[in-house]
Amino acid sequence: MDEVAAAAGVSRATVSRVINNAPTVEAKIRERVQRAISATGYVVNSAARTLVTRRTGSVALVISEPEQREYDSSFLNRIFTDPFFGRITAGAQSALRPHDVHLVILPTDSSDHHQVVRYLRQGHVDGVLLISSHDEDPLPEQVHALGIPAVMSARPAAAIPASFVHTDQRLGARLAAEHLIRRGCTRLATVSGPLDMPAGQERLDGFRSFLQRRGLADVPCVEGDFTRAGGEDAARRLLAEHPGVDGLFVANDLMAEGAMLVLHDLGRRVPDDVAVIGFDDSSAALACRPPLTTVRQPVEEMAAEMAELLLAHIADPDRLPRSVSFQPTLVIRGSA
Template identity: 55%
Template structure:
């Protein structure tokens, strides 16, 4: 009758299974977790009892003793407001409200909305999830765009609600990596932290990617080349620009017109307009990412320039936007999914061996030639 009550009421516990199988709790636990040797006959009996009772281990109880949750925080970090001084007007970071209170915000302008407007994050999620899933780890989505949100992330980890964090930072000067590192919480970053910290990360050799783009443009015969850079307060933006300028200089083009964008299509359009006004004769453009390259293509066409005949355009990332663009974009591929998976791998390694020192893995970009250049 206890069984009857059980099946009707609360979820079955280890105790119930043990009783049903005629063994002790410990044995059931051993069978379930596949640890130590258990007599095959008993194993069978336990499995039988498990399926009869419809038992599912209670995660909270397990976590309480193992100190593991099999969950990791996947946090998108950035700044909602936090002035990002340095760069002046073109900071590309709209000023939203950012109090000490949890954000009640929603809609178009919210941080979360902006984040997912970029296909980049979807790719990160894909890479992370595809790696974590077969390993039984679940990602908890978090955003850390304000001081309040950052504290929440740290608290979340300290509470042991997640075993570690995968942090994708959209901004330099992001305080989160330092916070997490100081607290000694296991974490891995996407992109090198601005200030060095004892924390692992994966990154791309942005300069090499920009070099690839420059060389391709040059090899194509372009001679009046300009670039639409990403935001200059983001390392990726800086590095791509620097690498591009560097290579161009080495090939005898010490001066390259630059228009700063904000990694969005609209900002790419605006930047292209500016470039076109000041340098109507340009015949090649390297954009800091595909979204901006797409915007550039639109503007070029609006101005009667054919891509690639009149102006060659190269993007960066090889995101979905690159293939969707007309013409399809020649672009520098960033293997985001692989990088995200590696990030997850580094974190899991670290969790397995807490003493393991921080490491970094740098990926090499490749040129994907399509129609735009």
């Protein structure tokens, strides 16, 4: 910093203010210091800054899943190939990058929660974005007990004061049901998500509740696992028992892609013989043939909002928790 100050012809304190983006530095002086930084090759000592500020400049994206499901060849493979998690990462980074805050991705299942808790307790990050999808997951309470700033991806099942974002899952499923009815479908069925997950429960409830009010009380359902292979298996079992289905709601796009492969194998045309609607509006929806009609939840925007909330909590640890709700929309393409 002394070398930068000498090169720029300013004090060491002025260099420090420029590096820390203080608003009190004149534009011309800031530019002169930045040129001197480039010329001298100066790089901030992150370890030293952490000692002074008590900040690491990093936050953790913790993706908490149960022990791997029957159709998963690998837990990590599921995490890093599922478009949903890629969209979360992209959305969070879009909000963190302008603040020069880095994202540390920590996938975890129930077998190694203790390792994640230990990592967080050691102070490696300033806060946590927690993606937890199961009511019985102990990790939200464990993270809260650490006293580290955290924001959840959905309303926490436990009674803990935490900020969170959420989508109206039941409304999204209702949009799918309404569209299938408008298309004239009369023999509807669904491949649900895992019913130990709130998203799986709420999407199934929203779909069935709307149809029940329309006089369709007995809607066949086979539970899936939110993977493409699981969607194939569930759709094959569903169509073996109910071959006359003409409208199918599948609780996420990856499973819908698998279901459409099964329909193709059975010689059922989409949408002429069976209309299909997915959920998420992920890249998998565009990979389907025909392209998948789906319920969009704005995952990138939700993740960015999580990151903004977390930055606010890091800056002000006494800030009160708040929730932000996002509304789903129906994206109509070729499958329904």
